[in-house]
Amino acid sequence: MRFTVLGKYGPYPPEDGATSGYLLECADLKILLDCGSGTAARLQRLTALEELDAVVISHLHQDHISDLGVLNYAMQMLTKKGLRQGKLPVYLPGAPADVLAMIEGFDHMRVGVYANRLDFTGLSLTFHPVRHPVPCYAMLLHGEGRTLFYSGDTAYFEGLMELVQGANCALMDACFLGEHPEGPHLSAHQAAMVARQAGIEQLYLTHMPPYADEAAYRREAGEVFPGAQVVREMESYTV
Numbered sequence: 427m428r429f430t431v432l433g434k435y436g437p438y439p440p441e442d443g444a445t446s447g448y449l450l451e452c453a454d455l456k457i458l459l460d461c462g463s464g465t466a467a468r469l470q471r472l473t474a475l476e477e478l479d480a481v482v483i484s485h486l487h488q489d490h491i492s493d494l495g496v497l498n499y500a501m502q503m504l505t506k507k508g509l510r511q512g513k514l515p516v517y518l519p520g521a522p523a524d525v526l527a528m529i530e531g532f533d534h535m536r537v538g539v540y541a542n543r544l545d546f547t548g549l550s551l552t553f554h555p556v557r558h559p560v561p562c563y564a565m566l567l568h569g570e571g572r573t574l575f576y577s578g579d580t581a582y583f584e585g586l587m588e589l590v591q592g593a594n595c596a597l598m599d600a601c602f603l604g605e606h607p608e609g610p611h612l613s614a615h616q617a618a619m620v621a622r623q624a625g626i627e628q629l630y631l632t633h634m635p636p637y638a639d640e641a642a643y644r645r646e647a648g649e650v651f652p653g654a655q656v657v658r659e660m661e662s663y664t665v
């Protein structure tokens with residue numbers, strides 16, 4: 427199992443950057459995790475869009491969904507050209523209702539609201555609600571004998587560590603710095619504390635603001651979880 431970072435920024439990208447999006451490749455599947463701005467373009471460096479199997483969205487904030495509309499246009503054109511058959515499956519949370527309704531209007535996508543679990547051949551995902559201003563789900567992705575935890579966007583909460591426990595690696599929101607950040611995201615320190623307590627093999631930090639001093643994030647996390655990495659866009663990581 428491996429993932430490639432298409433975009434790692436939030437809530438908006440820097441020049442030439444992209445917001446949240448990760449291509450997960452596992453058991454011949456190509457699954458897009460989140461679909462922020464710039465990800466549809468970046469995805470094409472890795473795969474033809476007609477080969478995408480599904481999109482899974484952590485939550486309905488724009489920096490995680492804003493390229494769904496153009497991806498829908500792409501599916502429309504590819505279908506017209508005979509390159510793709512059937513609608514692109516998109517799995518997401520069922521709220522906020524107005525955002526969901528807009529996405530449900532994309533006519534070349536088959537939109538499904540997920541509950542606890544989603545199964546593909548060779549890959550299963552379990553969803554766990556986290557703490558964010560709109561419903562957001564962390565996911566555990568199991569495939570090829572490995573497990574990746576993806577936090578989505580979340581503030582720290584009691585019980586987060588238990589979700590991460592048992593994963594091999596974690597890709598975690600680390601928007602902030604500091605021990606007690608205020609806001610709806612984790613800090614590098616908090617992500618590293620959770621990863622250390624959960625006893626995982628590797629921690630990947632993501633979802634930085636475009637003006638972040640990334641060396642400071644790496645340093646802060648590294649003091650708690652040596653070897654913690656700040657992900658790089660268009661780099662692939664083996665789970």
Ligand SMILES: [Zn+2]
Pocket residue numbers: 485487558579
């Ligand atoms: Zn968010």
